[in-house]
Amino acid sequence: MSTVTVQDFAKELNRPVDELLSQFMEAGVAVKSAESPVSGDDKMALLAYLKQKTGGVAVSEPRRITLKRKETSELRLGGGRGAPTKTVSIEVRKKRTFVKPEEPEAPPPAVAAAVPPAAPEPAPVEAPQPDPEALRAAEAKAAAEREQREAAERAAAEAKAEREREEAAAAEAAAEAQAQAQREREAAEAKARAAKEEHERLLKEDPLYREKWEREQARQRAAENIRRAAEAAKQNAAQRAQPGGGAAAAPAGAPRAGRDDRVHRKELHLSEGKGGRREKKQRKPSGRIKIDNVHGFERPVAPIVREVDVPEAITVGELANRMAVKAVELIKVMMKNGVMATINQTLDQDTAVLMVEEMGHKARAVKASDLEDSLEQAVTGDVQEDGERAPRPPVVTIMGHVDHGKTSLLDFIRKTRVAAGEAGGITQHIGAYHVETPKGIVTFLDTPGHAAFTRMRARGAQVTDIAVIVVAADDGVMPQTREAIQHSKAAGAPMIVAITKIDKPDADLDRVKNDLSKEGIIPEDWGGDTQVVGVSAHTGAGIDELLDAILVQAEILELTSLVDAPARGNILEASVEKGRGPVATVLVREGVLRQGDVILSGPHFGRVRAMFDENGAVVKEAGPSIPVQILGLSGAPDAGDDVVVVADERKARELASLREQKLREQKLAQNQAIRMEQVFASMGQGEQKSLNLMVKADVQGSAEAITEALRKIPSEEVKVNVLSTAIGGINESDIDLAMASKAIIIGFNVRADGAARKRIQDTGVDVRYYSIIYEIIDDVSDAVSGLLGTETREQIVGIAQVRDVFRSSAIGNIAGCLVLEGSVQRNLPIRVLRNQTVIYEGVLESLRRFKDDVSKVEAGTECGIGVKDYNDVKAGDQIECFQRVEVRRTVRAAELA
Numbered sequence: 001m002s003t004v005t006v007q008d009f010a011k012e013l014n015r016p017v018d019e020l021l022s023q024f025m026e027a028g029v030a031v032k033s034a035e036s037p038v039s040g041d042d043k044m045a046l047l048a049y050l051k052q053k054t055g056g057v058a059v060s061e062p063r064r065i066t067l068k069r070k071e072t073s074e075l076r077l078g079g080g081r082g083a084p085t086k087t088v089s090i091e092v093r094k095k096r097t098f099v100k101p102e103e104p105e106a107p108p109p110a111v112a113a114a115v116p117p118a119a120p121e122p123a124p125v126e127a128p129q130p131d132p133e134a135l136r137a138a139e140a141k142a143a144a145e146r147e148q149r150e151a152a153e154r155a156a157a158e159a160k161a162e163r164e165r166e167e168a169a170a171a172e173a174a175a176e177a178q179a180q181a182q183r184e185r186e187a188a189e190a191k192a193r194a195a196k197e198e199h200e201r202l203l204k205e206d207p208l209y210r211e212k213w214e215r216e217q218a219r220q221r222a223a224e225n226i227r228r229a230a231e232a233a234k235q236n237a238a239q240r241a242q243p244g245g246g247a248a249a250a251p252a253g254a255p256r257a258g259r260d261d262r263v264h265r266k267e268l269h270l271s272e273g274k275g276g277r278r279e280k281k282q283r284k285p286s287g288r289i290k291i292d293n294v295h296g297f298e299r300p301v302a303p304i305v306r307e308v309d310v311p312e313a314i315t316v317g318e319l320a321n322r323m324a325v326k327a328v329e330l331i332k333v334m335m336k337n338g339v340m341a342t343i344n345q346t347l348d349q350d351t352a353v354l355m356v357e358e359m360g361h362k363a364r365a366v367k368a369s370d371l372e373d374s375l376e377q378a379v380t381g382d383v384q385e386d387g388e389r390a391p392r393p394p395v396v397t398i399m400g401h402v403d404h405g406k407t408s409l410l411d412f413i414r415k416t417r418v419a420a421g422e423a424g425g426i427t428q429h430i431g432a433y434h435v436e437t438p439k440g441i442v443t444f445l446d447t448p449g450h451a452a453f454t455r456m457r458a459r460g461a462q463v464t465d466i467a468v469i470v471v472a473a474d475d476g477v478m479p480q481t482r483e484a485i486q487h488s489k490a491a492g493a494p495m496i497v498a499i500t501k502i503d504k505p506d507a508d509l510d511r512v513k514n515d516l517s518k519e520g521i522i523p524e525d526w527g528g529d530t531q532v533v534g535v536s537a538h539t540g541a542g543i544d545e546l547l548d549a550i551l552v553q554a555e556i557l558e559l560t561s562l563v564d565a566p567a568r569g570n571i572l573e574a575s576v577e578k579g580r581g582p583v584a585t586v587l588v589r590e591g592v593l594r595q596g597d598v599i600l601s602g603p604h605f606g607r608v609r610a611m612f613d614e615n616g617a618v619v620k621e622a623g624p625s626i627p628v629q630i631l632g633l634s635g636a637p638d639a640g641d642d643v644v645v646v647a648d649e650r651k652a653r654e655l656a657s658l659r660e661q662k663l664r665e666q667k668l669a670q671n672q673a674i675r676m677e678q679v680f681a682s683m684g685q686g687e688q689k690s691l692n693l694m695v696k697a698d699v700q701g702s703a704e705a706i707t708e709a710l711r712k713i714p715s716e717e718v719k720v721n722v723l724s725t726a727i728g729g730i731n732e733s734d735i736d737l738a739m740a741s742k743a744i745i746i747g748f749n750v751r752a753d754g755a756a757r758k759r760i761q762d763t764g765v766d767v768r769y770y771s772i773i774y775e776i777i778d779d780v781s782d783a784v785s786g787l788l789g790t791e792t793r794e795q796i797v798g799i800a801q802v803r804d805v806f807r808s809s810a811i812g813n814i815a816g817c818l819v820l821e822g823s824v825q826r827n828l829p830i831r832v833l834r835n836q837t838v839i840y841e842g843v844l845e846s847l848r849r850f851k852d853d854v855s856k857v858e859a860g861t862e863c864g865i866g867v868k869d870y871n872d873v874k875a876g877d878q879i880e881c882f883q884r885v886e887v888r889r890t891v892r893a894a895e896l897a
C-alpha cells in the first residue's frame with residue numbers, strides 16, 4: 001500500500017496544505033509537515049473532529065454495486081405414452097446489489113468531499129470554525145445524493161416486483177403445462193389399460209386371435225434369436241479375425257490389430273468404422289436387451305427316447321432324421337445287426353422298427369393311410385349328404401370298338417369337327433364336352449376306343465351315369481365292344497346302344513342286335529330292357545332318338561346333386577403346360593366349383609386361378625356335371641383322382657404333402673423292385689433279356705395308357721420294362737437317364753428340346769416319336785418277338801421356327817419362319833409343335849421365299865409357310881417337316897431322331 005502524505009490528501013480534498021495541517025493538529029494528529037504520512041486512523045481522527053465541530057454531519061453512504069443478469073431456459077413437459085412434448089421458455093431476470101462496507105482506512109474522495117472544508121488555518125491555539133458555505137454545499141450535495149439513492153432504490157424495488165411477477169407467471173405456466181402433461185399421461189395410460197384388457201379378453205375368447213398373436217410372438221422370438229445369433233457370429237468372427245486368436249491374446253494397451261482390421265476393411269454389410277462404434281455401444285450399459293454370449297443349450301442328462309412313426313417303406317436317411325440322429329450312426333447300428341444299407345436305400349417296416357428299437361427309441365408302425373385318413377377326415381370329412389338337391393345333367397360315356405364312329409357321332413351332335421384335328425383320326429384321350437341340346441344338357445365323355453385305353457375307359461365309366469355303346473352296323477360286335485359292355489356293367493351304368501353307320505349299304509341292324517343279345521343285351525324291341533337306336537353321323541338319322549333315349553334314361557335315374565355344398569369332382573386329364581403350369585380337366589360332381597376355391601386333388605392342391613370351358617372360354621363357376629379346365633394346382637394329378645374344395649388351406653397342404661410322400665415311398669419301393677428283378681433276371685435266368693423303355697407323353701392319360709399296354713405285351717425272350725412314365729417334352733436329363741439305364745425313349749406327341757437333341761446325337765440314345773398308340777404297341781411287340789423285316793418309320797427332315805404370323809383373308813395365315821435345322825420341303829408332311837408338343841399334323845399349302853413359290857428351303861434361311869386347313873399357328877411354334885422311310889426291323893431300332 002502506498003503512503004499518503006498530507007500534501008497528497010490536501011490535493012485529494014482540494015484544500016490548501018496548510019489548512020489541512022492545522023486541522024490535523026487541531027484534531028490532535030501529530031503531523032509535522034506537508035510530507036508527513038497520513039494513516040487511515042489519522043483520517044478518521046480528523047473526520048471525527050470535524051463532525052464534532054460541525055454538529056455531526058452524516059458521512060456519505062457506502063457505494064453500491066448493482067448487477068443485473070438475465071437467464072433464458074427451456075422446460076420440456078409431457079411426452080411418454082404417445083403424448084406430445086411441450087416446450088415452455090422461461091426467462092429469469094436476476095438483480096443483485098452489493099453494498100460496500102465502510103472502509104475505515106481509506107475514505108473515498110466523496111467522503112472527504114463531504115467533510116466540510118476546514119477553515120483557513122486559524123491561530124494554532126484557537127479551534128478552527130467550520131466554513132458555513134462549505135457546510136451548505138455539503139448538505140445540498142448530500143441531499144441530492146439521498147434523492148438519487150432513493151430513486152435508485154425505488155427503481156430497484158419496482159424491478160424486483162416486476163421480476164417476481166414474471167417468475168410467478170412462468171411458474172404458473174410450468175405448473176399448467178405439467179398438469180396438462182399429467183392429464184395426457186393418464187389418458188394414455190387409461191387407453192393402454194383398455195387395450196390390454198381387450199387383448200386379454202380376445203386371447204381368452206377368440207381362438208383365431210390367440211393363434212395369430214401366438215404366431216406373431218413366435219415370429220418375434222425367432223427374429224430376435226436370429227438377430228442375436230447373427231450378432232454373436234459377428235463377434236466371434238471379429239475375434240477370430242484378430243491375430244493370436246482373440247482379444248485376450250493382444251497385449252494390454254497395444255492397439256488391437258483385429259480391431260484395426262475391422263475398422264479399415266471394406267465389408268459389404270458394415271460401414272467403415274461401424275465395428276468400432278458397435279464395441280463402444282456394447283460397453284456402455286443401456287436399457288436395451290443385453291446380449292450375453294452364452295448359449296442356452298444344456299447337455300441332456302438322460303437319453304431322450306423318441307416316438308418314431310415308421311411307415312411301410314422308409315429310407316435310411318429319413319429314418320435317421322426321424323430319430324434325430326446322424327445317418328452314419330444309424331448305418332453303424334445296422335451294420336452291427338448285419339444289415340448293410342446306404343443312406344438312400346429303402347428299408348421295409350419290420351427292419352426299420354427293429355433299428356429304431358435298437359437305437360433305444362420307441363417305434364410306432366403306421367400305415368400311411370392311418371394318418372392320411374385322419375387328415376382326410378379333417379379336411380373333407382364333413383361331406384354333406386343331405387341338403388337341398390337339384391336335378392343335374394347326365395354324364396354320358398361313349399364307348400365302343402375302334403373306328404365304329406364314336407367321334408363322328410359326337411361331332412355331329414356338337415356340330416364341330418373334332419375328328420379332323422386328331423392325329424391318325426383316332427381320339428387320343430378323354431375329351432369332355434357339355435352339349436346343350438334342344439332337349440336338355442348332356443355331358444359327353446369321349447373316351448377312346450382302342451384297347452390300350454382300357455384303363456382310361458374304366459375311369460370314364462366310374463364317373464359316368466349312362467354308357468352309350470357304339471357298334472357299327474356294318475361291323476357288328478367286336479372285341480372292344482365286349483370290353484366296353486363289361487366295363488359299363490362293372491360300373492353299374494345303364495347302357496344305351498347306338499348302332500352307327502346305318503346309312504351304309506351293308507348295314508345290318510338285325511345282325512348287330514343278334515350279336516348284342518349274345519352278350520346279354522336284349523334290345524327293347526326284342527322284349528329286353530336296353531334301348532337300341534340306329535344312327536348315322538353322316539345323314540343325322542336317329543340322332544334325335546338317341547338324345548331322347550339318353551334323356552329318358554337320365555329321368556329314370558333321377559340324377560340330382562347338392563346345390564349348396566363344397567364342390568367335388570374328378571380329374572379327367574391333367575398336364576403341365578409351359579406358361580400355364582399344371583392344367584387339369586375336372587368334371588364337377590357336386591356343388592359349384594368357383595374361381596378362387598382352394599382345391600385338393602391327389603398330392604396336389606392350390607387355388608383355382610382360372611377356369612375355361614371346353615371351348616376355351618373363361619368361366620367363373622361350373623356346376624354339377626360340367627367339365628372345366630382349371631389352372632392353379634401345384635402339379636398335374638392323375639386322371640380319375642378326386643378333386644375337393646377345402647376350407648382349411650393349411651390342412652389341405654399338409655394332406656397333399658403326406659400323399660406326395662406316400663407316392664414317393666411307393667415309387668422308391670417300385671424302383672427297387674424293378675432293379676431287383678433285373679438283377680435276378682440277369683443272374684438266374686441268364687437267357688432272358690430285357691427291353692428298357694421310358695415313356696414321355698403329352699398328357700397323363702396317354703402316358704398311363706401306353707405304359708399299361710406296354711406292360712401287357714407278352715414275350716418269352718425279351719422282358720419289357722417301363723422304367724419311367726412322365727408327361728412333358730423330352731429333356732437332357734431324360735437322355736442321361738436313358739443312357740444310364742440303357743433304355744429307349746418313347747415320345748408320344750412330344751419332342752426333344754434343342755439341348756436334348758444335341759445330347760441324343762452325342763450319346764446315340766434311341767428316341768422314337770409316335771402320335772398313334774397302337775403303332776407303339778405294334779413296334780414294341782414286333783421288336784420283342786424278334787420280328788425282322790422292314791417297317792415304315794418317320795424321319796425328321798427339317799425344323800423351322802415361326803417368327804411372326806401374317807394374316808391374310810385371301811390365302812389364310814402365313815407363318816414367317818426361319819429354318820433352324822435340315823430343310824423344309826414343299827411336298828412332305830409337317831407337324832406344328834408348341835412347347836415341344838404336337839398340336840397339329842398336316843401338309844403344307846404354300847412355301848415361299850419372298851414372293852416366289854419354292855420347293856425347298858434350307859437351314860438358316862427365312863421363308864413363308866402356309867399350313868393347309870390350319871390357321872392357329874403362333875409366333876414361337878415350330879414346324880417340323882418329316883418323311884416316312886422303310887427301315888430294317890431290329891430290337892434296337894435305327895437311330896432316327
Ligand SMILES: Nc1nc2c(ncn2[C@@H]2O[C@H](COP(=O)(O)OP(=O)(O)OP(=O)(O)O)[C@@H](O)[C@H]2O)c(=O)[nH]1
Nearest residue numbers: 402403404405406407408426427449501536537538
Ligand atoms: N358312312 C358312315 N361313316 C361313318 C359314320 N360314322 C363314322 N363314319 C366313318 O367311320 C370312320 C371312323 O369314325 P370315327 O368317328 O373316327 O370313329 P371313332 O370310333 O371315333 O374312332 P377312334 O377315335 O379311333 O376310336 C370315319 O371314316 C368316319 O367317317 C356314319 O354314320 N356313316
